[in-house]
Amino acid sequence: MSDAQNKANNKLIELKNISKYFGAIRALHQVNFSVDAGEVIGLVGDNAAGKSTLMKIISGAYQPDEGEIYVEGKEVVWNSPKHANKYGISMIYQDFSLIPDLDVATNIFLGREPMFNFFGLKFLNKKKMKEESLDILQDLGLRVPPPTSPVKELSGGQQQAVAIARATGFDCKLVIMDEPTANLSPEAIDKLRATIMKLKRKHIAVIIISHRLEDIFETADRVVVMKHGEIAGERQVEETGEDEILELIIKGAK
Amino acid sequence: MSETGEKVMEKTSFSEAEQILSTKNKLIILSAKYGIVVAFILLFISMSFLSNFFLTRHNIFNVMTQTAPILIVGLGMTFILGCGEIDLSVGSAIALSSAVIGTMLAAGYSFWVVCLALIVLGLLIGSINAFFTIKGVPSFIVTLGMLTLLRGAAFVYTDGYSVRIQNEIVRFIGRGRIFGIIPFPALVSIILAVIAFVFISFTRTGIYVLAVGGNEDGARKQGISTHKTKAFVFILTSILAMLAGLIVTGRLGTGTPNAGQMFELDVITAVVLGGTSLFGGYATILGTAVGALFVGFVRNGLNLMGVSPFWVEVFIGAILIFAVYFNTKVSVRLKEMIRLAEMKGGA
Numbered sequence: 001m002s003d004a005q006n007k008a009n010n011k012l013i014e015l016k017n018i019s020k021y022f023g024a025i026r027a028l029h030q031v032n033f034s035v036d037a038g039e040v041i042g043l044v045g046d047n048a049a050g051k052s053t054l055m056k057i058i059s060g061a062y063q064p065d066e067g068e069i070y071v072e073g074k075e076v077v078w079n080s081p082k083h084a085n086k087y088g089i090s091m092i093y094q095d096f097s098l099i100p101d102l103d104v105a106t107n108i109f110l111g112r113e114p115m116f117n118f119f120g121l122k123f124l125n126k127k128k129m130k131e132e133s134l135d136i137l138q139d140l141g142l143r144v145p146p147p148t149s150p151v152k153e154l155s156g157g158q159q160q161a162v163a164i165a166r167a168t169g170f171d172c173k174l175v176i177m178d179e180p181t182a183n184l185s186p187e188a189i190d191k192l193r194a195t196i197m198k199l200k201r202k203h204i205a206v207i208i209i210s211h212r213l214e215d216i217f218e219t220a221d222r223v224v225v226m227k228h229g230e231i232a233g234e235r236q237v238e239e240t241g242e243d244e245i246l247e248l249i250i251k252g253a254k
Numbered sequence: 255m256s257e258t259g260e261k262v263m264e265k266t267s268f269s270e271a272e273q274i275l276s277t278k279n280k281l282i283i284l285s286a287k288y289g290i291v292v293a294f295i296l297l298f299i300s301m302s303f304l305s306n307f308f309l310t311r312h313n314i315f316n317v318m319t320q321t322a323p324i325l326i327v328g329l330g331m332t333f334i335l336g337c338g339e340i341d342l343s344v345g346s347a348i349a350l351s352s353a354v355i356g357t358m359l360a361a362g363y364s365f366w367v368v369c370l371a372l373i374v375l376g377l378l379i380g381s382i383n384a385f386f387t388i389k390g391v392p393s394f395i396v397t398l399g400m401l402t403l404l405r406g407a408a409f410v411y412t413d414g415y416s417v418r419i420q421n422e423i424v425r426f427i428g429r430g431r432i433f434g435i436i437p438f439p440a441l442v443s444i445i446l447a448v449i450a451f452v453f454i455s456f457t458r459t460g461i462y463v464l465a466v467g468g469n470e471d472g473a474r475k476q477g478i479s480t481h482k483t484k485a486f487v488f489i490l491t492s493i494l495a496m497l498a499g500l501i502v503t504g505r506l507g508t509g510t511p512n513a514g515q516m517f518e519l520d521v522i523t524a525v526v527l528g529g530t531s532l533f534g535g536y537a538t539i540l541g542t543a544v545g546a547l548f549v550g551f552v553r554n555g556l557n558l559m560g561v562s563p564f565w566v567e568v569f570i571g572a573i574l575i576f577a578v579y580f581n582t583k584v585s586v587r588l589k590e591m592i593r594l595a596e597m598k599g600g601a
Contacts, residue, residue, distance in 0.1 A: 061475075080477065081475050081477070082476070082477030085477070093475070095472075096472075097469065097471065097472035097475050097476075098469065098472060099464070099465045099468040099469045099472055099473065099535065100468055100469065100535060101464060101468045101531075101535040101536040102461065102464060102465060102468060106461055110461070110465060110473070110476045110478070111476035111477045111478060113458055113461070115458070122457070122458070123452075123456040123457060124456050124457065124458065124461070126456070
């Protein structure tokens with residue numbers, strides 16, 4: 001046990017022998033996966049390779065059937081995304097999961113609104129929400145939409161900015177991005193890459209799930225390839241090329 | 255056109271875009287957004303010219319009194335629609351409320367015991383609506399079933415008879431005037447509307463209602479209990495329906511299972527006319543208040559002009575369709591057109 005803890009100490013999060021079944025289907029089989037603090041990981045693989053299932057386990061949306069999860073060396077069991085959030089792990093879904101009619105500030109603070117007391121009654125501190133959401137957006141170098149406009153009036157890139165601000169603005173250690181470049185203009189993709197680099201500098205680890213290898217080679221330190229619910233291989237980005245990764249995706253481990 | 259618009263938007267930050275809107279265009283956007291308020295003001299002005307009796311204190315208070323139950327239940331319905339659900343059972347809930355008030359008072363129970371019974375009944379009806387909705391039955395179906403069930407229960411409970419109300423407090427709630435001037439039901443509805451406005455804009459539960467209605471899955475991922483939120487809106491609305499039942503019963507002077515026929519449709523008309531989305535995510539209490547009064551004053555104005563009551567219903571139906579068309583199509587397009595025009599001009 002102490003041996004395992006020592007080994008896990010430099011890891012932000014470590015998954016050991018994770019398996020997950022959906023009825024008779026084995027979605028994940030004995031997966032070992034770890035992330036260092038401030039590391040950017042590209043997670044690739046075919047459809048149904050188990051990428052999303054693995055990420056949902058890390059973000060608390062699913063519970064594994066077998067295996068353990070360690071955060072900074074301590075074993076954790078969580079039962080909801082909110083719970084994983086308390087450990088500094090959040091996920092940005094492909095659809096951003098924003099509330100279209102609520103404004104930017106409310107979306108960023110949804111679920112953790114600052115309140116003030118008025119004769120014993122609690123009310124939303126809208127001023128604080130507005131100011132702090134501006135700070136968070138600016139801190140990430142994101143173009144600032146007015147915090148009072150409903151998110152449905154923003155462009156795709158701006159909506160993503162709100163989702164990133166919400167996921168990383170509050171003691172975040174690891175953020176998972178599901179297909180972050182889907183539906184973005186080339187301009188917005190450049191912006192996103194800059195934001196990911198900024199997160200890395202702030203020592204926030206990022207996992208990017210993407211079909212586009214170019215995105216991963218631009219930003220990631222390490223690539224992890226999945227196939228049939230197992231890790232087919234992992235490479236440091238500097239030591240590999242698109243051809244090798246493609247081969248891993250298609251053929252799996254030799 | 256929309257493609258170039260996208261590019262312009264990418265280059266101009268939104269706050270700049272808001273600033274470069276001219277005052278004139280801001281006014282157009284505002285009047286499009288608050289179309290029902292503008293329509294209401296226009297109606298008010300033209301009616302006061304068309305009828306000498308329209309702009310009298312007596313007439314206005316009268317309409318506000320008649321509108322009060324619709325507004326009170328409309329506040330709850332605003333929350334329910336904002337949450338992405340619907341409650342068709344409110345009219346029958348009023349019937350049951352009225353039946354219980356009449357029968358219990360006649361049996362010698364005091365007013366306060368009746369109040370307690372109404373609260374329990376409201377809790378029960380709201381909980382049943384919420385329970386099946388949470389279990390996955392569409393709220394349209396659950397509350398449609400309850401519409402029939404509660405009306406039937408009201409008839410069973412009273413054997414179909416109406417009971418005259420002697421209780422002074424109940425009569426005051428329906429007909430009384432504060433300082434001999436302000437009708438009590440109107441005052442209650444205004445106070446509740448103010449509370450509802452503060453609640454939906456400045457409390458956690460208020461924005462959670464809209465979050466669940468706007469994106470249920472997204473709200474859940476942020477740790478919001480969608481079940482609790484839905485239970486809240488249904489129970490709130492049923493309890494407000496009990497109160498509306500009290501007012502209606504007091505005004506009529508009888509407790510009757512016939513109370514509140516088609517009431518749910520009046521309420522939904524008022525709320526939707528006010529601009530609250532039928533599909534959840536957006537709700538406006540101010541809109542509901544204006545929507546309720548609008549319907550009330552259209553009825554009243556047409557009556558004063560001697561228009562046949564049959565035609566009045568035709569008008570109100572047509573207004574509803576037109577208002578929703580305006581809100582969903584015209585107003586949105588107008589807003590977009592102006593914004594794009596301004597950005598091109600200003601950039």
